[in-house]
Amino acid sequence: MDQPTVGILHPGSMGAAVAACAATNAADVLWCETGRSTASVERAARFGLTSVATLAELLDRSDIVISLCPPAAAESLAREVAGYRFAGMYVEANAISPERTQRIALLLPDATVVDGGVVGSPPVGGKTPTLYLSGPAAATERIETLFADTTVRAAVLGTEVGKASALKLSYASFQKTSRVLVALAVGMAREHGVDQELIEVASRRTDSYLSEPQYVAKTAARAWRWGPELEEAADALAAAGLPPEMLRAAASTLARWNDAKDSELTLTDALDRLAQP
Structure with a gap:
């Protein structure tokens, strides 16, 4: 050919x-x-x-x-x-x-x-x-x-159009929402001065995203893309009769970082922006 x-x-x-x-x-x-x-x-x-x-x-x-x-x-x-x-x-x-x-x-x-x-x-x-x-x-x-x-x-x-999109969004709904949860967990811990202790606890579980708090800044820089993707995934959940609220909340959280598009933030910068919309 x-x-x-x-x-x-x-x-x-x-x-x-x-x-x-x-x-x-x-x-x-x-x-x-x-x-x-x-x-x-x-x-x-x-x-x-x-x-x-x-x-x-x-x-x-x-x-x-x-x-x-x-x-x-x-x-x-x-x-x-x-x-x-x-x-x-x-x-x-x-x-x-x-x-x-x-x-x-x-x-x-x-x-x-x-x-x-x-x-x-x-x-x-x-x-x-x-x-x-x-x-x-x-x-x-x-x-x-x-x-x-x-x-x-x-x-x-x-051969069915829709299968590839469904797989992509199924994976994204877990992976991207997990990163948002890390940001919220570290942000809450920092507010009480126990963020280093939280990271230490998480580092004993090497399979946990929580042991990678440095990724929060990358999440912030990608929020402008990830938020709409999670809205799409929420629509797919709703269409399947599954509750979409968790993903819509994650998308709403990511929206607080929309002005950080492709930027080089520190973890502190990212958490500050998350707490001060």
Whole structure:
């Protein structure tokens, strides 16, 4: 099979790194520079992505389009793509609920939609995330081939659109809420001057996130992405008849750090911001 041309919408820290892995088995990887930030331009250049002037050109030249954007933008982006009658393969790889993924598939009647969910950190510095896939068998097989022999491991879950999104959000609901609970526990302990003792207690249990309080600052820097992801997971819980309140509370807690986007905070800074919204 000829090597496909791939388009990435839009290359954030995860999207750019995933796109760079796709370049291993692609003829070219395109992105649309119009309206993007200076940071995006620099990131795309660093990962060797090819800039095009318009979304129309990207869609016209791409066989496969991968959507990796903030969750809130997933549907509006798909609607924009649909407006150009894109008829290639559309990988909906955002952290959104299965129901939203299925709605997006209906928005793109001319395209072949594959449901994707990335579990793990961006594929840089030795990190090897897994891209879970579900959808038409021939399409998921083609995406597996695209990422063969790269640091992104592709794994197919079946033919039902929604499965990959469900797995991604199920994992995120545990992992991200656990990090929020660490921040609250350490913040409460600090208020009473027993934070070091708390960390010492937790360090005897090496399998506990509580033994890694330094990660609180990283949680704060990622809160702008994690909060909407947990809202999506809460929607998925509610749709399954399960109580969503815990995840909505975690998302509300993360919102206190929204202005810390991608910043280099100390643990003290992060806890101060959490206590002083």
